[in-house]
Amino acid sequence: MMKRRAAMVFLMIVAVVAWSASGFAADRTKAALVIAGKLGDASFYDSANAGLRRAEKELGAAVKVMECNFDPANYVTYIATAAKNFDLVIVVGFEFIDAIEQVAPKFKKTDFAYFDVDGKTENVTYVDFKENEGSFLAGALAAMMATRRNDPLVSGKAIVGAVGGEDIPVIHNFLVGYEQGAKHIDPNCKVITGFVGSWNDPARGKEMALNQHKNGADVIFQVAGGSGEGVIAAAKEARFYAIGVDSPQEHLAPDVVLTSMLKRLDVATFDMIKAKAEGRFPRDTTVSYELKNGGVDLSWSESALRLIPADVAARLKAITKDIADGKIVVKEYK
Numbered sequence: 001m002m003k004r005r006a007a008m009v010f011l012m013i014v015a016v017v018a019w020s021a022s023g024f025a026a027d028r029t030k031a032a033l034v035i036a037g038k039l040g041d042a043s044f045y046d047s048a049n050a051g052l053r054r055a056e057k058e059l060g061a062a063v064k065v066m067e068c069n070f071d072p073a074n075y076v077t078y079i080a081t082a083a084k085n086f087d088l089v090i091v092v093g094f095e096f097i098d099a100i101e102q103v104a105p106k107f108k109k110t111d112f113a114y115f116d117v118d119g120k121t122e123n124v125t126y127v128d129f130k131e132n133e134g135s136f137l138a139g140a141l142a143a144m145m146a147t148r149r150n151d152p153l154v155s156g157k158a159i160v161g162a163v164g165g166e167d168i169p170v171i172h173n174f175l176v177g178y179e180q181g182a183k184h185i186d187p188n189c190k191v192i193t194g195f196v197g198s199w200n201d202p203a204r205g206k207e208m209a210l211n212q213h214k215n216g217a218d219v220i221f222q223v224a225g226g227s228g229e230g231v232i233a234a235a236k237e238a239r240f241y242a243i244g245v246d247s248p249q250e251h252l253a254p255d256v257v258l259t260s261m262l263k264r265l266d267v268a269t270f271d272m273i274k275a276k277a278e279g280r281f282p283r284d285t286t287v288s289y290e291l292k293n294g295g296v297d298l299s300w301s302e303s304a305l306r307l308i309p310a311d312v313a314a315r316l317k318a319i320t321k322d323i324a325d326g327k328i329v330v331k332e333y334k
Contacts, residue, residue: 028060028061028062029055029059029061029062029087029088029273029276029277030061030062030063030085030086030087030088031052031055031061031062031063031064031086031087031088031089031090031272031273031276032063032064032065032066032082032085032086032088032089032090033048033049033052033063033064033065033066033090033092033269034066034068034078034079034082034089034090034091034092034096035048035065035066035067035068035092035093036068036070036075036092036093036094036095036096037067037068037069037070037093037199037200037225037226038067038068038069038070039065039067040226041199041200041225041226041229042226042229042247042249042252043225043226043228043244043245043246043247043249044092044225044245044246044247044263044265045092045225046246046247047246047247047263047264047265047266048090048092048115048265048266048268048269049065049269050247050266050269051265051266051267051268051269051270051271051273052065052090052269052270052273054266054269054270055269055270055273055274058270059273059274059277061273061277063273064082064086066078066081066082068093068095070095070199070200072095075095075096075098075099076099076102076103079091079096079099079100079103079104080103080106080107083103083104083106083107083110083112084107086110087110087111087276088110088111088112088113088272088273088276088281089110089111089112089113090112090113090115090269090272090273091112091113091114091115092115092116092265093116094116094117094168094170096114096117097117097119100112100114100119100121100124101119101121104121104122104123104124105121105122105123107123108123110123111123111125111276111281111283112124112125113125113126113127113268113272114126114127115127115129115265115268116128116129116170117170118286120284122284123283123284124284125272125281125282125283125284125285125286125287126285126286126287127268127272127286127287127289128286128287128288128289129263129264129265129268129288129289129290129295129296130288130289130290130291130295130296130330131170131173131174131177131261131263131296132173132174132176132177132180132330132331132332132333133177133290133291133296133323133330134177134261134262134263134291134296134297134298135173135174135175135176135177135178135181135221135223135261136177136178136180136181136184136319136323136328136330137181137261137291137297137298137316137319137320137323138177138178138181138221138243138259138261138298139160139177139178139179139180139181139182139183139184139185139191139221140181140182140184140185140315140316140319141181141219141243141258141259141298141308141312141316142160142178142181142182142219142220142221142241142243143158143160143181143182143183143184143185143186143189143219144185144312144315145218145219145241145258145308145312146158146159146160146189146217146218146219147185147186148309148312152239153218153239153240153241153256154218154219154240154241155216155218157216157218158186158188158189158190159189159190159191159192159215159216159217159218160182160189160190160191160192160217160218160219160220160221161191161192161193161209161212161213161215161217161219161220161221162174162175162178162191162192162193162194162220162221162222162223163193163194163195163196163205163208163209163212163220163221163222163223163224163227163228163231164193164194164195164196164223164224165195165196165197165198165199165223165224165225165227165228166195166196166197166198166199167195167197169333171195171223172333173332173333174221174223174245174261175191175193175223175333176331176332176333177330177331178191178221179191179193180330180331181319181330184319184328190216192212192215192216192217194208194211194212196208196224196227198227199224199225199226199227200225200226200227201226201227201230202226202227202228202229202230202233203230204227204230205222205224205227205228205229205230205231205234206230206231206233206234207230207234208230208231209222209230209231209234209235209242210234210237210238213234213238213240217240218240218241219240219241219242219243219258220234220235220240220241220242220243221242221243221245221261222242222243222244222245223245223261224245228244228245228249229252232244232249232252232253232256232257233253235253235256235257236253236255236256239256240256241256241257241258241307242256242257242258243257243258243259243260243261244257244259244260244261244299245260245261245263246260246261246262246263246265247260247262247266248260248262248299248301249299250299250301250303250304251301251303254303255303255307257303257307258304258307258308259298259299259300259301259304259307259308260298260299261296261297261298261299262296262297262298262299263295263296264289264294264295264296264297267289267294267295268287268289268295271287291320291323291324292323292324297320298316298320300313
């Protein structure tokens, strides 16, 4: 009898614990991050994942990353699977344009946040970044450093470069701002640009960067995702300056990576999950992240402060304020 009673008490405790755990889980905001590529790019996707992990730690959100590995066969399936199991689905990658339009209207109770793409689709909040503004700063920095005297890594010629991933509008928006920023410093500055054609081909990125350097570019901005690691490798090998993108990339080659143009997917990801958790998610709208609200900026890491001279840093700070105040209007790619 005693054993039976003890067993019943034990089962009741287990039931209560299980009920409490399930109740707690139901109260947690569940957020999935669906990416077109895969983690480990030290750039775009890793930045979004950093925001996801912050939400997990600070907000107690239940989170999951779904990597499509650039396989179109996964796009619709992965977004639909996420929508069935999560309250909020954050989608990162221009490749999902058709998939999001197919899936989102079918899941009325799920919110979607689609980064870096414009549009109007039911249940979808579009998150826009003014990468042209941050890239203006990168271009200004590149031009100032390329023409700097007594720097062994530059020839003093007003020539800078930029290596893009795929030839798509968002990358052109980077390049428009970059060129405008360079010419803001020197109207005669030559800007050499090219596209790798892939986000995951560092060998091709390296080849393209070395070719731009051979043609006079001593500062090269990489906006090529995983392919951009090749640009940084080229800078390290051939001894010229590089500028990273999306996430702080100075650690990849602290002697030659001047800074990185930060596109704060980490901040936007965290903000979207926090808004969902607090019941104020901005469904069916467009949310903009720009220089003025900290959505884009340059990285001022320890190595950046070491490599960028004080007078250059001061001028960049002044330019940043002028853009935020509207005194400098940065062009957009249309």
